[in-house]
Amino acid sequence: MKEFLVKLGKIxxxxxxxxxxxxxxxxxxVKIRLPIFIxxxxxxxxxxxxxxxxxxxxxxxxxxxxxxxxENWPQTEAVMVHLMRKGIKFAIMSRIPQGTxxxxxxxxxxxxxxxxxxxxxxxxxxxxxxxxxxxxxLAKDIKGVVKxxxxxxPLDSIPMMQGIExxxxxxxxxxxxxxxxxxxxRFVQGVYGTNVAFCSSAIVSSAMYPFLDSGQLCxxxxxxxxxxEYERLLGTEELGTELIVPQSMVHLLIVVLIxxxxxxxWAERREKKEERRGIRDEGGETGK
Amino acid sequence: MKERVxxxxxxxxxxxxxxxxxxxxxxxxxTTYLSSFIVPMGNILxxxxxxxxxxxLINLSITHGKKVKKLEPGWIYSIAFFIAMLAMMVTCFxxxxxxxxxxxxxxxxxxxxxxxxxxxxxxxxxxxxxxxxAYRAMRVRTFEATVMVVSACIIMLGQVPIGLWMxxxxxxxxxxPRVSAWLLWIANTAAYRAVMFGIYMGMIAxxxxxxxxxxxxxxxx
Numbered sequence: 001m002k003e004f005l006v007k008l009g010k011i012x013x014x015x016x017x018x019x020x021x022x023x024x025x026x027x028x029x030v031k032i033r034l035p036i037f038i039x040x041x042x043x044x045x046x047x048x049x050x051x052x053x054x055x056x057x058x059x060x061x062x063x064x065x066x067x068x069x070x071e072n073w074p075q076t077e078a079v080m081v082h083l084m085r086k087g088i089k090f091a092i093m094s095r096i097p098q099g100t101x102x103x104x105x106x107x108x109x110x111x112x113x114x115x116x117x118x119x120x121x122x123x124x125x126x127x128x129x130x131x132x133x134x135x136x137x138l139a140k141d142i143k144g145v146v147k148x149x150x151x152x153x154p155l156d157s158i159p160m161m162q163g164i165e166x167x168x169x170x171x172x173x174x175x176x177x178x179x180x181x182x183x184x185x186r187f188v189q190g191v192y193g194t195n196v197a198f199c200s201s202a203i204v205s206s207a208m209y210p211f212l213d214s215g216q217l218c219x220x221x222x223x224x225x226x227x228x229e230y231e232r233l234l235g236t237e238e239l240g241t242e243l244i245v246p247q248s249m250v251h252l253l254i255v256v257l258i259x260x261x262x263x264x265x266w267a268e269r270r271e272k273k274e275e276r277r278g279i280r281d282e283g284g285e286t287g288k
Numbered sequence: 289m290k291e292r293v294x295x296x297x298x299x300x301x302x303x304x305x306x307x308x309x310x311x312x313x314x315x316x317x318x319t320t321y322l323s324s325f326i327v328p329m330g331n332i333l334x335x336x337x338x339x340x341x342x343x344x345l346i347n348l349s350i351t352h353g354k355k356v357k358k359l360e361p362g363w364i365y366s367i368a369f370f371i372a373m374l375a376m377m378v379t380c381f382x383x384x385x386x387x388x389x390x391x392x393x394x395x396x397x398x399x400x401x402x403x404x405x406x407x408x409x410x411x412x413x414x415x416x417x418x419x420x421x422a423y424r425a426m427r428v429r430t431f432e433a434t435v436m437v438v439s440a441c442i443i444m445l446g447q448v449p450i451g452l453w454m455x456x457x458x459x460x461x462x463x464x465p466r467v468s469a470w471l472l473w474i475a476n477t478a479a480y481r482a483v484m485f486g487i488y489m490g491m492i493a494x495x496x497x498x499x500x501x502x503x504x505x506x507x508x509x
Binding site for chain 1: 308309326327330331333338341403404406408410411412415416418419422424426428437441447449450451452453456463465469480481
């Protein structure tokens with residue numbers, strides 16, 4: 001029994017890899033439904049979009065690529081579905097070259113479903129380098145920074161961009177990235193008071209809570225969990241709802257592994273203690 | 289001389305952004321003129337950014353080129369770099385300026401069928417490494433370690449629906465999603481703010497050193 005307990009702390013890493021793979025694959029094959037708790041941070045994003053005025057646009061900063069597709073894709077899709085359903089116009093931009101492609105792909109898919117048109121309901125501003133300097137300039141004069149959209153059409157010729165001059169014409173900035181840029185808070189929310197919401201990966205979300213608590217961020221979608229909660233609020237079941245189940249299983253597996261590792265660790269510790277005590281006792285007897 | 293010019297540009301650039309941020313657009317009805325230059329300054333920086341990307345590309349080409357020329361160990365990977373770079377570059381150029389169905393197909397193969405799965409694979413490997421490292425590292429040795437392990441388990445389960453399902457029969461205030469939310473909103477926020485105070489103090493010091501060109505390594509050789 002003791003040996004078995006010690007072995008629990010020494011499971012081969014290949015067995016763990018296999019368990020992780022099974023925990024991901026099985027829920028994708030066998031459909032399992034789990035209850036979803038709507039968090040305050042997800043509700044914040046939903047509420048702010050619900051109250052966005054129709055005469056202003058929403059700016060989506062899609063700064064993510066293939067590596068973070070699993071988390072940022074369902075988040076982007078959920079936010080776009082909400083915007084298109086509400087008839088709120090939005091512009092996509094990205095701080096990395098790959099981001100605009102992903103944003104466009106999702107927007108085209110959602111637009112097709114809701115009968116929305118490019119240039120009237122949404123547009124793609126493309127890749128905007130320059131980080132903080134670009135953000136500061138964009139807030140002052142959008143058309144001064146972005147002269148043409150990704151297709152090369154001048155912004156003035158795009159119906160939805162007519163009358164959109166600076167940050168006052170933007171009702172919400174939604175930063176979707178592995179780690180959304182805090183420059184939106186420093187140079188836009190702090191200066192102009194524009195609403196800012198973030199959709200981040202789960203691993204970095206703990207860094208966003210101070211901004212939520214201070215009211216600088218009006219909402220946050222945390223990884224796939226945020227997307228699944230948002231889909232629940234929208235009454236849809238898309239990628240987020242599908243992916244949250246495998247994620248749940250992997251989290252549960254990791255917790256179980258941590259418990260097993262600690263059982264093994266304590267059993268080994270006890271065994272070593274007993275061994276030491278045995279050696280001491282033997283030494284004592286020999287001494288006598 | 290060159291060094292002095294760089295230092296003066298750094299000082300003026302930093303001073304401009306600092307004053308533009310702290311001063312209002314107008315003081316007693318007189319414009320400061322600072323905000324009128326924010327867009328051209330932003331555009332200049334965007335161009336500089338593009339130059340930096342170009343410079344990076346040249347640097348990479350020189351490094352890998354030398355490796356191939358001297359047939360140093362791993363030169364085959366340098367050839368892979370050149371092939372990948374050129375293939376992506378040419379396809380993107382053609383797709384933008386000469387879009388045909390063939391170019392589009394090739395672009396789809398490179399980007400959608402190769403680049404995207406590769407990126408996703410690298411990130412997916414993290415899940416496996418995280419599971420094994422959590423298994424090996426999260427040991428209850430001390431009181432502090434116990435607090436960390438317990439908090440981590442609560443957050444891990446509370447952040448996903450299974451946590452709610454497991455504690456659904458308990459009173460709502462002690463259900464895992466709520467305990468996890470308390471940890472994130474209160475305990476984590478306080479600790480993270482404390483850490484950030486320290487980091488930002490350091491960042492201010494580094495920014496000042498860079499602005500005033502006191503940082504080592506800023507000298508031109």
